[in-house]
Amino acid sequence: MSKTVQIGELAVEVVRKAIRTMRVTVYPPAGRVRVAVPLRLPEETIHQFVLSRQAWIQKHQARFAALPQPVAVTYQTGETHYYQGRPYELRVHATTSRARVVLSEEHLNLYAATGSTPAERAAVLNAWYRARLKEQIPALLTYWEPVVGARAEDWGVKQMKTRWGTCNIRARRIWLSLELAKKPAGCLEYVVVHELVHLHERLHNARFWGLMDQFMPDWRQHKAALQTNPTGQESGGGDDAD
Template identity: 85%
Template sequence: MSKTIQIGGLSVEVVRKAIRTMRVTVYPPAGRVRVAVPLRLPEETLREFVLSRQAWIQKHQARFAALPPPAAQTYSAGEPHYYQGRPYELRVHATTSRPRVVLTDEHLDLHIAESATAEERAAALNAWYRARLKEQIPVLLAHWEPIVGVRTEAWGVKQMRTRWGTCNIGARRIWLSLELAKKPPGCLAYVVVHELVHLHERLHNARFWGLMDQFMPDWRQHKAALQANPTGPQPTGDDAD
């Protein structure tokens, strides 16, 4: 259950959940603020927490406000679409066979029915992105699980609007955002390692970031690339990596 309250000039959506610590997230494009808090946390403690993070929140709201509005994608020929951090020009070819996507040096060739809608074209491209991630993720897990010293029981890919990945520690299962197919390869590796490290440490605390330094010393540059690259969601928050 959620409610919106005013704290220090900020409009804050408060969601009470069965968690132990507070988490704040700022969402694009308008800089919406959401705070997840334990069920019985006093409101006074919540307000103190938000005020202590006010400068951080406003910094990211300003960053989102400075970004140009994203162009709506129509999935028509000539439109740029990203794969592994590179833009490719979309070419659309009419076919009576099942939809398929072919990657060339400069183009994404989408073969689909001439009557296909923008939604159907998007679904075909997303199916191709999903297949590429499902090829890449097992290779990354085979490389990084021995380094991090953990093993996942299951993993999956799904569309996420506000996160790059999540980890269910009890089930030892990680989910990765479909949008990562559009990011540079190092970004995907960073999110995989990030979620694996959560199997050692649930919280984003000093121990967690120390483990990231130990296992992936260059994680900061990959996180910066993830946030700077012009494709996909751009969440900013304690629980939105």
């Protein structure tokens, strides 16, 4: 359950969940603020927590405001779309055969039926993104699972509005955001390691980040690229503070 409340100068979405600690997240592009809190936590404690993080929140809101703002996309020839952190010009081609995407040196060539809608063209491009991620993830798991010392029993790719990845510890299942296909390759690797480390430690606490330092010492640069690399479109993920 969630509700939006005014805390100081901030409009904050408060979400009550079956968790033990509070977590505040700032989301691009407009700097929306969301705080996840335990189910029975008093309102006053929530207000104090958010106010104690106000400077952090405002810093990230200012950073998002300084980034290039997302543009509405209609999946027409001439638009810029991203793959692995690199911009490509979209070229839409009418076809009577199978809808598909073909990557060239400078272009994403999207083949779709004549008269296709933006939603239909988006589905074609997203299917291509999903396939590319599913090609890349098995090799990353094969490499990183022995390093981390944890094995995912299952994994998948799905569209996420507020996360780059999630981990179901009980099922030992990880999910990775479809938006990672647009980010530099190191970002995908970082999120894979991040979610595997959650199989050792559920919380984002000192132990968790210590394990990240142990297994992937350069994780900070990948996280920074994940947060700052533009795609020109609104995507999942945000800046978190526990």
